[in-house]
Amino acid sequence: MIEIILMLFGGAVMLFGALGILRFPDVYTRLHAATKCDTGGAMGIILALILIMDAPAVVRAKFLVLAFLIAMINPMVSHAIARGAYRYGVKPKVVVDMYAWDNS
Amino acid sequence: MSRVPFYLKERLEALRERVLREEFEASKLPPWERVVLTWAVLMTFWVVVSGSFSANNLALGAVVTLIIAAFMRDLLTEDIRRSGNIIEKLIYFAFIYLPQYLVIMAFRLLESNLKVAKNVIFMDINPGIVKIKTDLHSDTGVTILANSITLTPGTLTLDVKKKLDGTYLYIHWIDLETLNREKAGEKIKGDIEEWLKKVFW
Structure with a gap:
């Protein structure tokens, strides 16, 4: 029962992330949708797979290594993309920009 | 701080950096504790990835991870604060x-x-x-x-x-x-x- 709820939750969160990439106005807000929804959705699906699979506990623990790697790498890549876009010259649509105050 | 003349300001900043550096060096873990910490992390990873508990496998993993930990002790544990006994600290951290x-x-x-x-x-x-x-x-x-x-x-x-x-x-x-x-x-x-x-x- 719990694994079906987790799987549906992961799918729904992934769907909202894809919708956010289409609807948000600029690069940085789209990165918000991509990072958070991908990490949360992948976590939900991995937990559901751990519960579904019938195998000894050591084999299930390999999924936890995968979850740890996703949780470390996903925010790092989004940080690299955001910084690279700012350095390249993509202007954010924001109310206040303290990064531009310090760098120009 | 804003009233200090500029030639003194540079000196003061260098001094403050040195104090910070020395505090950092004093609060690092001793070398053997760093080896033990790295070895524990690598051994856990080995057991999870290899996925079997036979004595042969565990002995091989222990020897290889001990050699790697002796070389790579600064890579993982450089920034950990020193406080208390190491066994106590490991148990506190894990649980x-x-x-x-x-x-x-x-x-x-x-x-x-x-x-x-x-x-x-x-x-x-x-x-x-x-x-x-x-x-x-x-x-x-x-x-x-x-x-x-x-x-x-x-x-x-x-x-x-x-x-x-x-x-x-x-x-x-x-x-x-x-x-x-x-x-x-x-x-x-x-x-x-x-x-x-x-x-x-």
Whole structure:
């Protein structure tokens, strides 16, 4: 029962992330949708797979290594993309920009 | 600080950096504790990845990870604060600190997913880039703090700048509430910084 709820939750969160990439106005807000929804959705699906699979506990623990790697790498890549876009010259649509105050 | 003449100011900053450096060197772990910590982490990884508990396999893993840990002891444990006995600290870390952090981050991730879904449906965004300050100095601590900030609801780390009195982070905030640095820092960092300051330098 719990694994079906987790799987549906992961799918729904992934769907909202894809919708956010289409609807948000600029690069940085789209990165918000991509990072958070991908990490949360992948976590939900991995937990559901751990519960579904019938195998000894050591084999299930390999999924936890995968979850740890996703949780470390996903925010790092989004940080690299955001910084690279700012350095390249993509202007954010924001109310206040303290990064531009310090760098120009 | 602003009334100090410029030729003295440079000198004062060099002095303060030296004090910081010496404090850092004094609070590092001794070498054998670093080897033991690295060995414990690598051995856990070996057992999980190889997936069998036969004596042959465990002995091979222990020898190989001990050799690797002796060479690579500074890579993983450079920034950990020294406090108390090592066995006590390992048990504290594995059974109290780590579950606490995982529970906090799991609930924040859930909240941020729901918040992004709400933002996508209603489009009530008011973005802005703010600057906050943390007291962490080490690379590992700042990395984990920036990753945690990216996963908390409504914030994304843009850039990191290291200064002498602390580290400054530039945050893209999707729903701007305040511009004051202390209030924004308290809202964005929450209790994660307090948690990280107990473990990392």
